[in-house]
Amino acid sequence: PQIQYESLDYDVCENKLFHAEQRKRLRDRFSLRIHVIRWIIFILIGIITALNACFVNIVIDLLSEQKYKFLKASVEQNVPVNGGDGDLALPYLWWLLLSVVPVAVGATMVTYIEPITAGSGIPQVKCYLNGVKVPRIVRIKTMAVKTIGVITTVVGGLAGGKEGPMIHAGAVVAAGISQGKSTTFVKDFRIFKAFRDDHEKRDFVLGGGAAGVAAAFGAPIGGMLFSLEEAASFWNQNLIWRTLIASIISSFTLNIVLSAYKGLENFTFTGLFNLGKFKEPLTFAYFELPIFMLFGVAGGLLGATWNALNTLINKVRRRFVPWKLGKVAEAVVISIIGVTLATIMIYFIDDCRPLDKERISYPVQLFCEDNEYNAVAALWFQTPEATVRALFHDEEGAHNIRTVGYFTLVYYFLACATFGLNVSLGVFIPTALVGAAWGRLVAMQFLDWFPDAHFLNPGKYALIGAAAHLGGVLRMTISLSVILMETTGAETSFFFPLIIALISAKWVGDYFNEGIYDMVIEESHAPILPWEPVPQYKGLTALEILSKPVVCIKLRDSAHYIYEVLLRCDHNGFPVVDDVKDNRRCEGRVCGIILRSQLIVILLKSLYVENKRFWLPETSIQTFREVYPRYPSIKSVRPLDRKENYTVDLSMFMNPSPVRVNNHDSVPKIFNIFRALGLRHMLVISNENRIAGIITRRDFIYK
Amino acid sequence: PQIQYESLDYDVCENKLFHAEQRKRLRDRFSLRIHVIRWIIFILIGIITALNACFVNIVIDLLSEQKYKFLKASVEQNVPVNGGDGDLALPYLWWLLLSVVPVAVGATMVTYIEPITAGSGIPQVKCYLNGVKVPRIVRIKTMAVKTIGVITTVVGGLAGGKEGPMIHAGAVVAAGISQGKSTTFVKDFRIFKAFRDDHEKRDFVLGGGAAGVAAAFGAPIGGMLFSLEEAASFWNQNLIWRTLIASIISSFTLNIVLSAYKGLENFTFTGLFNLGKFKEPLTFAYFELPIFMLFGVAGGLLGATWNALNTLINKVRRRFVPWKLGKVAEAVVISIIGVTLATIMIYFIDDCRPLDKERISYPVQLFCEDNEYNAVAALWFQTPEATVRALFHDEEGAHNIRTVGYFTLVYYFLACATFGLNVSLGVFIPTALVGAAWGRLVAMQFLDWFPDAHFLNPGKYALIGAAAHLGGVLRMTISLSVILMETTGAETSFFFPLIIALISAKWVGDYFNEGIYDMVIEESHAPILPWEPVPQYKGLTALEILSKPVVCIKLRDSAHYIYEVLLRCDHNGFPVVDDVKDNRRCEGRVCGIILRSQLIVILLKSLYVENKRFWLPETSIQTFREVYPRYPSIKSVRPLDRKENYTVDLSMFMNPSPVRVNNHDSVPKIFNIFRALGLRHMLVISNENRIAGIITRRDFIYK
Numbered sequence A, B: 001p002q003i004q005y006e007s008l009d010y011d012v013c014e015n016k017l018f019h020a021e022q023r024k025r026l027r028d029r030f031s032l033r034i035h036v037i038r039w040i041i042f043i044l045i046g047i048i049t050a051l052n053a054c055f056v057n058i059v060i061d062l063l064s065e066q067k068y069k070f071l072k073a074s075v076e077q078n079v080p081v082n083g084g085d086g087d088l089a090l091p092y093l094w095w096l097l098l099s100v101v102p103v104a105v106g107a108t109m110v111t112y113i114e115p116i117t118a119g120s121g122i123p124q125v126k127c128y129l130n131g132v133k134v135p136r137i138v139r140i141k142t143m144a145v146k147t148i149g150v151i152t153t154v155v156g157g158l159a160g161g162k163e164g165p166m167i168h169a170g171a172v173v174a175a176g177i178s179q180g181k182s183t184t185f186v187k188d189f190r191i192f193k194a195f196r197d198d199h200e201k202r203d204f205v206l207g208g209g210a211a212g213v214a215a216a217f218g219a220p221i222g223g224m225l226f227s228l229e230e231a232a233s234f235w236n237q238n239l240i241w242r243t244l245i246a247s248i249i250s251s252f253t254l255n256i257v258l259s260a261y262k263g264l265e266n267f268t269f270t271g272l273f274n275l276g277k278f279k280e281p282l283t284f285a286y287f288e289l290p291i292f293m294l295f296g297v298a299g300g301l302l303g304a305t306w307n308a309l310n311t312l313i314n315k316v317r318r319r320f321v322p323w324k325l326g327k328v329a330e331a332v333v334i335s336i337i338g339v340t341l342a343t344i345m346i347y348f349i350d351d352c353r354p355l356d357k358e359r360i361s362y363p364v365q366l367f368c369e370d371n372e373y374n375a376v377a378a379l380w381f382q383t384p385e386a387t388v389r390a391l392f393h394d395e396e397g398a399h400n401i402r403t404v405g406y407f408t409l410v411y412y413f414l415a416c417a418t419f420g421l422n423v424s425l426g427v428f429i430p431t432a433l434v435g436a437a438w439g440r441l442v443a444m445q446f447l448d449w450f451p452d453a454h455f456l457n458p459g460k461y462a463l464i465g466a467a468a469h470l471g472g473v474l475r476m477t478i479s480l481s482v483i484l485m486e487t488t489g490a491e492t493s494f495f496f497p498l499i500i501a502l503i504s505a506k507w508v509g510d511y512f513n514e515g516i517y518d519m520v521i522e523e524s525h526a527p528i529l530p531w532e533p534v535p536q537y538k539g540l541t542a543l544e545i546l547s548k549p550v551v552c553i554k555l556r557d558s559a560h561y562i563y564e565v566l567l568r569c570d571h572n573g574f575p576v577v578d579d580v581k582d583n584r585r586c587e588g589r590v591c592g593i594i595l596r597s598q599l600i601v602i603l604l605k606s607l608y609v610e611n612k613r614f615w616l617p618e619t620s621i622q623t624f625r626e627v628y629p630r631y632p633s634i635k636s637v638r639p640l641d642r643k644e645n646y647t648v649d650l651s652m653f654m655n656p657s658p659v660r661v662n663n664h665d666s667v668p669k670i671f672n673i674f675r676a677l678g679l680r681h682m683l684v685i686s687n688e689n690r691i692a693g694i695i696t697r698r699d700f701i702y703k
């Protein structure tokens, strides 16, 4: 069943009730208090997002440690230490078990409890920030399922990361805290009531997303830029400010907690996904710039292929496995394939290296001499993050070309098959991993051919490869580059190589398809607005895209008519008109707009002209906020019949200043207005100020 | 004489000519080419801005080196080396000469050639990005005067920095390149014609400002955020992108050139104002957080005092020294006072330290033993930047409390007297210097009292002090913090202390007055729009701020009437109306808006209905662009008398889709629309679509 997306209202409804509240606030000196509370909420968002990230991180850490320790022990028991030809069957079975069980648990939870938690969560957050209300996306229940889901699947060893879900968690935390109530727990804390509207909530979610990025990567500026890159357009300084504070607080909290947990002093642990600080400053020479560009081109090609392949796989999947149980089975199958491929690699590739206790967490001797370890097993017996770190920072010659080559190949396809499964997993880490792997591989191969080319530092090229591949898959260039800089502590001067790789990758990739997040959004048919109007709309005027006749309501209309309209059509906004002749409302003169939700409240509470003296004194904007955001449906209103001759006077409730444009205005122009002001409805009027049509988000989506 | 500020037009005039061009472009596949050209221009902006910055930097470097070498030699000649009681009179005179001459040259140039170049330039760039056209601010001549001005004054040793002028230079470069013509050289290169309008130019200037910051501080992300913090509101992703690229290119170019100049390999020289990378990662403990906050409070207080004092001094100055020669004399006097105070300090404070060749550029032995140098002279005998670097990075015990104490005091007041002189100088470096000095001073003092408090790393506290003082004076928190991070290479985890100091400073400072740039802007009476509508406007409606009766023009009006209107009133926009009864134009029905500049072109070129067949075929939007940006005045139009019965049909020229709002819309709402869309004129209409008034930038400024 296709989801019915609705939009968020960023435009504030400044009706009479709103102005009454404003005046009251001015009297009460409430304005200052509200500012302070808003700040406190942003700070809370930062803290709680970080705590959630810490929790996920620590649990994954502990469980992975147990798992890989156990596997290591099992290998050592079953394969005689001194070179004997042991049997890997039992360790393989154990590995299967320890992978399949968590994955199955995670997949089951996602599939049966909350299907919206599948995937990374970033596409949904992106939609939300763009102004699309994705149902159930910012609920506590969603967050709980997502948190457990990501823990189980990362521990299960699927090719995915935890950063996407963390960013999503940040958004949920923001929406949850700022509203002071929870639908999941059916609990209203009766605080923060002033923030219960779409406008405020969207601002908070922006901060939450930034805090999530900051917590996931330890990159506060990257977090702010992520929000900026995904949702800019109607920013102002105050909002940037609060977002930055939320992300700084978040990365700081994370820092404190994880430093304490790791027993480090002086807060030197930065970020969950600290890709490891490069010890030597990274340098480069002029002649490397074309190489970086070539890396970017390769990243663009590989990324575009990956995106296309992944979309194809997911289409096939949706087509052939529509049943819930099948989806769980799928995840299990992919998990089994992964473990099997890894085992085969470990078994057949013979790559022993001298032991270096510092660097390898779970060295497995397996078929190797004493004081050596199996390098293939080392690549697989750790979380993907640790592998990225190893690829960035291991010294020259620490890896074998063949091992890394097969590993890259296997991981590329494994990641492709994994993203899109019904489990909560992000795509950032596997992408970075694949990129780092091929980047290092290329450098190693060339170093093999030209041993004198000392500039070919494999760690550096692993970073460039990761940037190129991330650019090719995600295409979020600005925030990505900053995140990479922040998590690796690279010099400002290394910004340039990174951005060259990222830009080339983006441009090459964009030639073929969109970024993976955008492709996911497209598959979900969410009506997301692009940054610029699509070229097909150039030269058109409002007249050519508007909807008409418009369903309108008179300034004083009968309750019965309103009830009928709400039953009959499911639009969410209705122009309010006066000067109507012969009941032809759709030719009336515009005086405002009223939302479906407001009309429902009016009918529910019987706010009619005839019984004004009963409700007038105690009706305020709070009456409408109370039911936010889950407005009752029209079905819950007692049917009105024609004989009850009640009248509704909308002049008090409607938004008297909707944005109006002329029917001859060009589409690019009104698109910019729509996007810059974050509108939901735009009224098109004729020269006589008569309603000519209505434009919503859907009308801007080119079909 | 007060400057008559006009506004920039960010709203694109989509008239028939525009659409004709669009269609032509679509046919010619010109769109893609224009995109590519736009990118090239942004890249060029980055490169040229950086080259200018390099030039300034290298020239200042060379000249300062000569100056201080010479002074050192002179001191050593006149003061017998072995402890003898020598005479400083001659070196003092030399110092005076070498300071007064450049300062006098710089002040003369600024005062007599281009007075707009006085000061930092950042306030003017800020105005421009806000949408105020500051006359002559983006001309090549301005840039030349500013460049020479800043070189002379920094070499002259005034308490100022070169970064503000560099940012200004970036803006000029952007405006210059993008237009492909120069008014100063009366040269039109006939390229980039498509970009000749306010909208495009403003976007380019945004990139130029960012490139300037990037070049001045070696901080590309800081540059982007600077533009964002000063001019956000109507951003979109593409613009962020281009701005970022411009600043990255700029910092990279700077890097290459300066690395080559300094003979460094591997591009390790980052930025002009590299505050020096901290060798050890900066760390901090929980209990230091309140200390950072106290530093911030102190910074806020000191900064607010500085701002108030500086504004006061400048008021007095403007009042009592209105003559040009007096302004030059003033600069000379301040320069003399500076040198004298420094000499007195050097003479009376006895602070000898063991020589450390590495660190001090021009060690002067002066009254000291062999193998010692005079620490006071060392503070003064270098550019302020080098002093900041010394305060950040010198080891514990490198300075004497008394020396730094006096130095702080002198520099605080010196900087205060300097900013506002008729010379080109920035305020960033002196502010950072004073902050670093008192920050280090406090740490040194406490370390003296509690020798066991090892956390009191003086370099770290110098950085915190600089942040606090910068926050207190400038109040640009976001970009400042990032710039400080980028130029000192501090860890991400140290972001938190910096931002705590900056925020406390900003909040405390904001309680008393505004940032120094905003105060300069206020003094200049430029109609800059704040981020949010002023509180006094809450609850008002458009009706209460609009101007009426509005001077309107009929869709088909007589050329004579238009001529009269242009002569009679100096508004820049006139609503176009039809359905006018009894010639009461100001009650007509709105159909568009026409700019003064367009009307002048129409009259100049006689684009009348009566001789349509002559001009119609060859008139295009290019006809109007050709005279951009210096439109001729109405005086240059041949007077039309009543007997020449020409008619002008505006339907082809006017902007048919001006933003219209209703007369009952609230002021905060229309303010947001005005700001978000970067408008110049906003038409207020009644319910019947009749013109009710007009609102421009000036009407939003609270008087």
Ligand SMILES: Nc1ncnc2c1ncn2[C@@H]1O[C@H](COP(=O)(O)OP(=O)(O)OP(=O)(O)O)[C@@H](O)[C@H]1O
Residues within 6 Å of the ligand: A005, A006, A007, A008, A546, A547, A548, A549, A550, A551, A552, A570, A571, A572, A573, A574, A575, A680, A694, A695, A696, A697, A698, A699
């Ligand atoms: N009051 C109305 N009368 C007639 N057509 C309408 C009205 N409101 C919206 N439409 C049109 O109906 C189509 C679907 O819009 P829809 O009803 O989903 O808008 P909405 O629910 O009010 O807003 P959104 O879905 O963005 O939250 C659009 O093409 C829109 O132009």
Ligand SMILES: Nc1ncnc2c1ncn2[C@@H]1O[C@H](COP(=O)(O)OP(=O)(O)OP(=O)(O)O)[C@@H](O)[C@H]1O
Residues within 6 Å of the ligand: B005, B006, B007, B008, B546, B547, B548, B549, B550, B551, B552, B570, B571, B572, B573, B574, B575, B680, B694, B695, B696, B697, B698, B699
């Ligand atoms: N066409 C007009 N008729 C009447 N009043 C106007 C008109 N245009 C502007 N005003 C009013 O005159 C005052 C000064 O505006 P001004 O003439 O400077 O506007 P402008 O020059 O068109 O725009 P700007 O100065 O922002 O570039 C403002 O209060 C404005 O509302």
Ligand SMILES: [Mg+2]
Residues within 6 Å of the ligand: A005, A006, A007, A570, A571, A572
């Ligand atoms: Mg809808």
Ligand SMILES: [Mg+2]
Residues within 6 Å of the ligand: B005, B006, B007, B570, B571, B572
């Ligand atoms: Mg004006």
